Amino acid sequence: MQDIQNDERQALVERPDQRGAAAEARVSGLEGRHVLVTGASTGIGRATAAMLARRGAKVFLVARNEPRLKQATAAIAGEGGAVACAAADVADRSGLIESIDAAERHFGAIDGLFANAGTGGKFAPLGEYDDEVFESVLRTNLSSVFWAMKRILPGMISRKRGSILVTGSLASERGMANNAAYVASKHGVLGLARAAAIEAAPHNVRVNCVLPGLIETPMLMQLDPNAAPQKLRDLLGKGVPMGRIGTAEELAQLACFLLSDLASHITAQSIAVDGGILGTHTTR
Numbered sequence: 001m002q003d004i005q006n007d008e009r010q011a012l013v014e015r016p017d018q019r020g021a022a023a024e025a026r027v028s029g030l031e032g033r034h035v036l037v038t039g040a041s042t043g044i045g046r047a048t049a050a051m052l053a054r055r056g057a058k059v060f061l062v063a064r065n066e067p068r069l070k071q072a073t074a075a076i077a078g079e080g081g082a083v084a085c086a087a088a089d090v091a092d093r094s095g096l097i098e099s100i101d102a103a104e105r106h107f108g109a110i111d112g113l114f115a116n117a118g119t120g121g122k123f124a125p126l127g128e129y130d131d132e133v134f135e136s137v138l139r140t141n142l143s144s145v146f147w148a149m150k151r152i153l154p155g156m157i158s159r160k161r162g163s164i165l166v167t168g169s170l171a172s173e174r175g176m177a178n179n180a181a182y183v184a185s186k187h188g189v190l191g192l193a194r195a196a197a198i199e200a201a202p203h204n205v206r207v208n209c210v211l212p213g214l215i216e217t218p219m220l221m222q223l224d225p226n227a228a229p230q231k232l233r234d235l236l237g238k239g240v241p242m243g244r245i246g247t248a249e250e251l252a253q254l255a256c257f258l259l260s261d262l263a264s265h266i267t268a269q270s271i272a273v274d275g276g277i278l279g280t281h282t283t284r
């Protein structure tokens with residue numbers, strides 16, 4: 001890694017507000033990279049998109065709700081990030097592909113994909129699980145990742161450069177009662193990431209999977225929308241060996257690393273950000 005040039009060093013001394021961002025971009029392994037992030041308007045996707053932009057990447061944001069998406073985009077632009085967006089439902093194949101086309105028109109070839117959009121579905125015993133909800137969770141959490149990879153991976157392979165990251169869950173590794181569609185979809189997305197990783201590995205393209213544990217996002221807090229946020233944090237934190245739930249920024253740190261060149265020999269991995277949950281022994 002090249003050292004910061006003298007004039008640049010001097011500029012940073014004179015403008016300390018710029019020092020953090022410029023230095024961070026130089027060592028991030030992300031500078032100038034074009035990364036598309038799905039589920040980028042809130043939670044994990046938004047925190048990761050903002051961190052990627054602070055580290056010098058050009059980020060393209062995708063989610064359904066346009067006002068929320070534009071608000072997230074404006075916030076990143078307001079911090080000086082290179083950012084653009086397109087509203088799309090990833091469960092709609094043509095809408096998803098159009099958003100990828102739009103990203104390429106805007107920023108050029110895609111070097112990084114964070115396929116993160118996801119839905120929890122509904123809680124119900126398997127015998128009563130609604131067929132349509134099952135299909136819809138699978139389309140959102142699994143088929144969409146396949147469609148995005150199918151569209152983006154060949155270009156990465158031909159350019160011999162790229163990193164794909166998918167968002168799994170502890171439900172990628174463990175069973176869970178009354179949540180059949182989510183568990184099946186998150187097991188599937190880990191399998192898809194591993195299959196793609198082995199196929200892409202000879203071409204210098206990496207594919208990994210992050211497994212969030214209990215991360216404070218709208219999705220997690222909606223588990224009990226009537227609870228006071230601090231009460232819910234405390235309650236959920238009791239089940240975590242580290243004694244607290246995680247933040248979206250803690251997940252974003254890993255996501256940025258895996259999407260960057262700093263992780264250049266890491267592929268086909270699933271890594272949890274869960275405060276130790278996956279390492280515990282459960283008796284039931």
Ligand SMILES: NC(=O)c1ccc[n+]([C@@H]2O[C@H](COP(=O)([O-])OP(=O)(O)OC[C@H]3O[C@@H](n4cnc5c(N)ncnc54)[C@H](OP(=O)(O)O)[C@@H]3O)[C@@H](O)[C@H]2O)c1
Nearest residue numbers: 039040041042043044063064065089090118169215217219
């Ligand atoms: N938070 C946790 O503890 C946790 C744990 C395990 C796994 N995860 C996984 O982490 C990922 C991100 O979730 P989060 O916790 O950050 O939740 P979140 O804050 O609710 O964010 C979900 C994001 O995905 C977007 N989205 C949802 N459905 C979409 C669709 N069909 N098409 C396009 N965008 C869609 C949402 O925006 P719109 O609604 O506007 O589309 C939003 O930007 C998910 O895959 C989730 O399964 C989270």
